[in-house]
Amino acid sequence: xxxxxxxxxxxxxxxxxxxxxxxxxxxxxxxxxxxxxxxxxxxxxxxxxxxxxxxxxxxxxxxxxxxxxxxxxxxxxxxxxxxxxxxxxxxxxxxxxxxxxxxxxxxxxxxxxxxxxxxxxxxxxxxxxxxxxxxxxxxxxxxxxxxxxxxxxxxxxxxxxxxxxxxxxxxxxxxxxxxxxxxxxxxxxxxxxxxxxxxxxxxxxxxxxxxxxxxxxxxxxxxxxxxxxxxxxxxxxxxxxx
Numbered sequence: 001x002x003x004x005x006x007x008x009x010x011x012x013x014x015x016x017x018x019x020x021x022x023x024x025x026x027x028x029x030x031x032x033x034x035x036x037x038x039x040x041x042x043x044x045x046x047x048x049x050x051x052x053x054x055x056x057x058x059x060x061x062x063x064x065x066x067x068x069x070x071x072x073x074x075x076x077x078x079x080x081x082x083x084x085x086x087x088x089x090x091x092x093x094x095x096x097x098x099x100x101x102x103x104x105x106x107x108x109x110x111x112x113x114x115x116x117x118x119x120x121x122x123x124x125x126x127x128x129x130x131x132x133x134x135x136x137x138x139x140x141x142x143x144x145x146x147x148x149x150x151x152x153x154x155x156x157x158x159x160x161x162x163x164x165x166x167x168x169x170x171x172x173x174x175x176x177x178x179x180x181x182x183x184x185x186x187x188x189x190x191x192x193x194x195x196x197x198x199x200x201x202x203x204x205x206x207x208x209x210x211x212x213x214x215x216x217x218x219x220x221x222x223x224x225x226x227x228x229x230x231x232x233x234x235x236x237x238x239x240x241x242x
Contacts, residue, residue, distance in 0.1 A: 007140050014133040018126055025122045029115070036111050039103045042095040047072070047102065049088045056081040060092060060102060067094065072102040080106070146170055148197055148207045148221045157219070159212035166210035171220055173207065174200040197223045 045065035049058055057073050058081065072094055076084070084090075091105035150157075154168045176194015180186060187193075198205050209220035 007137060010133060010136055010140070014129055018129055021122065021125060021129070025118075029119060029122070032111075032115055033119075036108065036115060038095065039093055040108055040112075042093040042103070043067075044091065044093050044105070045102075046089055047074075047092045049084050049086050049090065051086060052081060052084060058084055058090075058104075060090070062092070062094070062102075063089070065094075067099070070099070072100055074102045074104050074107075076104055076107060080104075144170065144172075144206050146208045147205045148223060150208045150210065150219070150221045152210070154210070157210040159215050159217055160219075161215040161217055162212065164212060164214065166212050166217075166219070168208075168210055171207040171209050171218070172204050173198050174204050176200075177222060195222045 043065050045067070046063045047060035048063055050061050050071065051059040053059055053073065056076055056078050058076055059071060059073055061071050062068050072092070074090075074092060092102040093105060093108060094102040155165070157166045157168070158164065159166055176189070176199040178189040178193055179195055192199075198207070207220045207222060209218050211218045
């Protein structure tokens with residue numbers, strides 16, 4: 001029951017996190033995409049630059065399409081505004097409901113790139129959250145296979161300090177266990193310096209172990225030796241062999 005409660009809590013938390021991400025991004029992205037689609041669906045035409053106005057605006061004269069000969073203004077970047085010269089011909093898009101305005105095709109292309117990048121970024125973030133949730137979910141529900149094994153019967157495993165029977169379980173490690181001789185500097189522990197069989201190159205190692213809770217002593221076996229097949233290589237959620 002405790003395991004089930006943890007899984008439910010995990011997905012509730014991840015659901016709230018996804019809801020926050022989507023809630024923050026959905027409305028602004030929806031408005032931006034709607035604006036882009038409306039502009040992109042307008043009539044494409046060629047236009048001549050007549051003059052450069054303040055506020056990075058260009059005064060254009062349409063040279064083709066249903067409104068050929070009419071004028072419109074288009075917003076552009078400061079750099080493009082500086083480079084533009086009267087008489088230059090540019091591709092534009094204009095909409096019937098906004099006869100005095102038009103949008104440069106280059107501006108639409110840049111907007112599409114930005115919108116796809118932002119949308120893809122948020123989609124990737126949601127995918128990472130969901131993927132991480134699936135991985136954590138599996139870690140809660142999967143019955144672990146041991147990657148190392150102590151050849152000892154739990155009934156015979158006693159604490160070397162107090163002599164009491166030790167509990168059977170396993171150690172879950174990822175970045176490795178690091179051994180140093182007495183007096184040896186710590187250095188910079190990293191995955192390559194971990195003891196054999198304790199580095200998670202292909203998943204998190206699970207080292208068969210016995211623990212005395214009273215004396216805080218854990219006995220385990222590391223190394224990359226194959227785990228013997230049979231009924232003693234897997235532990236259930238209750239700590240019993242299956």
